[in-house]
Amino acid sequence: MAEAQAQQRGGYTDDGPATAEGGVRFEVDGEIATITLARPEKRNAQTFATWSALARIGESLPEQVRVVVVKGEGPSFSAGIDLRMFTAEGVPGQGSFGSAARSDGADFEQRIRQAQAGFLWLRRPEIVSIAAVQGHAIGAGFQLALACDLRIVADDVSFCMKEPALGLVPDLTGTKPLVELVGLAKAIDICLTARTVHADEAMRIGLAERVVAGGDLDQAIGEKVAQLLSTNRDAAVATKRLLQGAQARTLEEQSVAEGIEQAARIRALFG
Numbered sequence: 001m002a003e004a005q006a007q008q009r010g011g012y013t014d015d016g017p018a019t020a021e022g023g024v025r026f027e028v029d030g031e032i033a034t035i036t037l038a039r040p041e042k043r044n045a046q047t048f049a050t051w052s053a054l055a056r057i058g059e060s061l062p063e064q065v066r067v068v069v070v071k072g073e074g075p076s077f078s079a080g081i082d083l084r085m086f087t088a089e090g091v092p093g094q095g096s097f098g099s100a101a102r103s104d105g106a107d108f109e110q111r112i113r114q115a116q117a118g119f120l121w122l123r124r125p126e127i128v129s130i131a132a133v134q135g136h137a138i139g140a141g142f143q144l145a146l147a148c149d150l151r152i153v154a155d156d157v158s159f160c161m162k163e164p165a166l167g168l169v170p171d172l173t174g175t176k177p178l179v180e181l182v183g184l185a186k187a188i189d190i191c192l193t194a195r196t197v198h199a200d201e202a203m204r205i206g207l208a209e210r211v212v213a214g215g216d217l218d219q220a221i222g223e224k225v226a227q228l229l230s231t232n233r234d235a236a237v238a239t240k241r242l243l244q245g246a247q248a249r250t251l252e253e254q255s256v257a258e259g260i261e262q263a264a265r266i267r268a269l270f271g
């Protein structure tokens with residue numbers, strides 16, 4: 001019942017209106033979808049309910065959507081995993097790492113795969129995802145920003161891959177995009193020191209596409225969305241598919257792939 005009400009509002013609140021542990025709001029306006037982490041009083045800390053809400057949004061994303069904006073309400077984009085996961089009590093209804101450690105290892109791996117599903121769909125060729133990041137993007141928050149195609153950040157942004165400091169690895173799909181964006185050496189430096197990356201460095205090393213004053217973040221996102229919507233939809237999808245496959249292919253293979261995509265475009269445009 002509570003879930004049904006939440007979905008009517010366009011939101012997902014896995015644990016009902018009183019606790020709203022999922023803490024994710026979802027709105028669609030034509031070709032633009034906006035996902036908002038909406039638990040600012042807890043700095044948008046993430047739980048399993050957050051990740052299943054994200055996965056469900058991905059599963060039911062309306063076909064007309066071309067751009068997905070991921071943002072966080074309040075001073076921080078996201079302070080990462082809800083630290084109650086590390087306590088004996090855990091997150092009500094969702095357990096804790098202690099209870100997970102005592103469960104069958106395969107079960108927990110499956111649970112991690114489910115959580116990752118909330119992040120992986122943001123790379124689909126059919127959409128471009130943009131993270132609007134202000135304040136803290138720590139751990140799972142950093143990885144959610146990394147799950148997006150583009151990151152536009154406020155000048156107060158601070159990225160931190162805190163997992164290794166807590167005895168964990170980053171497991172929410174963040175390691176591959178981080179290495180691809182900044183290179184292996186810098187990724188090792190950032191993760192294994194758990195140090196903070198501020199706006200100027202984020203821009204310099206390729207983590208951020210653009211840095212703006214905090215008050216200008218919404219406008220900067222709006223400008224990027226408009227630019228992305230100005231190109232041909234089918235060509236954009238095919239081009240993203242090509243770009244995503246480029247690293248894994250040889251130049252020769254990539255050239256062949258370009259030809260195949262272009263022949264399909266020409267047939268669609270002039271056939």
Ligand code: ACO
Nearest residue numbers: 041042043045079080081082083084136138139140162163
């Ligand atoms: N989990 C649960 N609650 C959190 C989290 C979190 N990750 N982060 C912040 N909160 C809560 C605080 O407990 C506090 O709650 P309260 O008002 O009931 O006391 C509220 O959010 C505000 O937090 P403050 O610390 O007061 O906010 P501030 O702006 O001063 O600091 C900061 C923000 C730096 C993000 C700080 O809250 C922090 O260090 N949080 C923990 C970050 C962390 O270690 N995350 C785990 C990373 S590893 C991973 O994601 C796998």
